[in-house]
Amino acid sequence: MKARFFYSFTRIFLIFFVLVLFTPSFVQSAAQTSADDNFRDEKYDPNKKALEKLSKMKPAEIEALDSKVAEALTLYYDGQYGQALPIFNQIASTVETMDLMWWVGTSAMKTGNMALAIKKFKSMLEVNPNLHRVRLELAATYFQMQRYEESKKELEAVKAARPPEAVMLNVDKLLAAIAEATRKVVWNVRFSQGIMYDTNISAGPNDKEIPVSGGAITLTDLQKKLSDYASITNFSGNVLYNISREKGVMWNSALDVYNSAYFQYGKFNYFFTDINTGLWWAGRQDILKVPVGYSYQEYGSERVSDIVHFDPSYEHFFSSNFSLKGSYRYAREQYYDVSNESLDNITRRYEITPSFYFVNRKHVFSLSAALENSSANARQFSYDGQFYAISYFTRFPTQTEIFLRYQWSAKEYKEIPPLFSSYRYDRRNMFTAVINQNFYKNFFASFAFNYIDNYSSAGLYDFSKETFTLSIGAYF
Known part of the structure; x- marks a missing residue:
């Protein structure tokens, strides 16, 4: 024995x-x-x-x-x-x-x-x-809990003991992260310039002849499917102000600008800008955002519409491997041209997104399900919609990032459109793939592919398109 x-x-x-x-x-x-x-x-x-x-x-x-x-x-x-x-x-x-x-x-x-x-x-x-490594892990735990002073105290104790160089490097990295996290004001800017090939700039049908109730209509050259190259400009920036670091209360303001300028068909140029601001709260396992914003759109160098929107969201992290996010969007859009008054609408969207994180968040899978209701002045533009999506993100040690997303959506319109004899319904498949490479600390290059296949019971709205975009930019 x-x-x-x-x-x-x-x-x-x-x-x-x-x-x-x-x-x-x-x-x-x-x-x-x-x-x-x-x-x-x-x-x-x-x-x-x-x-x-x-x-x-x-x-x-x-x-x-x-x-x-x-x-x-x-x-x-x-x-x-x-x-x-x-x-x-x-x-x-x-x-x-x-x-x-x-x-x-x-x-x-x-x-x-x-x-x-x-x-x-x-x-x-x-x-x-x-045990320097144990104290370093204790400091890292305090950091994750946003208990920065306690984390800093443990790191200073490790530093005073003159540990091996490898440990000292980790100490310095975490001290730098604490300094960044405890800054009163944090700002970020990202800018990119690229070129895009678009196989269907007008989102027009593949066929020039469209069957309608009692016959057919013939589209003009600018209404049918057209392809062209475009210059693409993107800018985004935000300023985050820490109101109360201990309570995790912040105020975030952000600006986004997008512009596409086609080489041959300037009629389809598009400009969009959005500014939003609102309260953020970050707890140990929770993130709450309550932004309000304003968007402005131009199409073909003419003012199209503006949008006032409210986009609260709440995300809870059940563990380091799983979170659940709920979001709501209220948007009120008004068109400048009186002839487009029938398009004025109020849209509400309810969305839930579970996310799964693996290998220290190097691999992220997300699922999304959403219900959307748009109520326009004309019922032919009002609809009830549902959306389902799956996405994947990963980052490699080479600073290469890959993002993939597939979305399926369905819209049921509330009135029979002119020229057609039955209610309109759309079914859309969308796929996005992006590969991004960071280099020289503050620069990046990316390639994006987008595919849309929109089937509509009203042939005038039936289309498919692909875009291929190559961009280079900087972030700070």
Whole structure:
């Protein structure tokens, strides 16, 4: 029986030894504490207590612990912290070592259980205050909780101990992040210039002859499908003012400008600008935004319409891997030309978006579902719509970013349009793909592809188009 006990315990020891041997040095400083005798309070040594408990356990119980440790570590080093944490907790409730404190603390931090992470990291530092990596993780946990002063205090303690250069670099990065997060005013600007090829600048039907009630109509050359190249200009900027850093209350103001100027058909030039401002609140697991805004549009160098809109949204992060966002939009659009008065409308949109984050947010999947109602002065332009979308975003170590999105939508119009004998309904498929490469710190180049296929029961509104856009720009 004693032989089986020492055989099982040796297996646990070997697991610890291999992890220490092959783990990067900054983790070793935490994990190797089972061999560290430099304790501040020698009356409490968790590793010694653990050995005492193990010596009183039956070989079968040690075998069971051994199996659980192996299972939890497999999940842990595979990045499945949410599954590893309850197993580590179960082991720690029986016998707890410094290694287990580390594994529980880091797993808890990765899964959003910040209170548990802080508890374990502080317990380790009470045993050995010289564990720089543990103190750094404690500082990172405080940072995620927006407890910046406590985070800074821990970082200064690490810095004063003159840790290895690799640790010092991490300290400096986090101190810089704290300085950025605690700035009273934060601003961002992004500008790009590009060229776009558009296969259908007028969103016109493929056919020049359109069947209508009682016959057919013939479209002019400018009404049918046309293709052209365009110069594309994008500008966006925002200013974020921290009203109360401790309470997470901010005020954000943003400006967006878009302009497309076609080389041959200037009649289809388009200009759009939007300015919005409003209250933001960021909690530990929540983000609330309440912006109001104003948009202005020109088409063919003529004023088309302006829009007043209200776009509140609320997002809750259930864990580091999942969030759920709800948003609402109210928009009132008015056209300048009296002849377009029938197009004046009020649009309401309700949307819900669950998002899934993997590998420290390097991969993000989002699903969206929305209901939209547009009430225009003329019922032929009023509709009820539904929208469903899926998107994916990833960023590579090379600073290359990829974004993909597919959306399907349906609109049911409330009155039979002129020239047709039945109610209009549209079904639209949209696909977007963007690849973006950042370089020289503040510059980027991107290529975007957009595809739209709009089927309409009223042939005049039936069209398809693709755009290909190559841009280069800068951000600050």
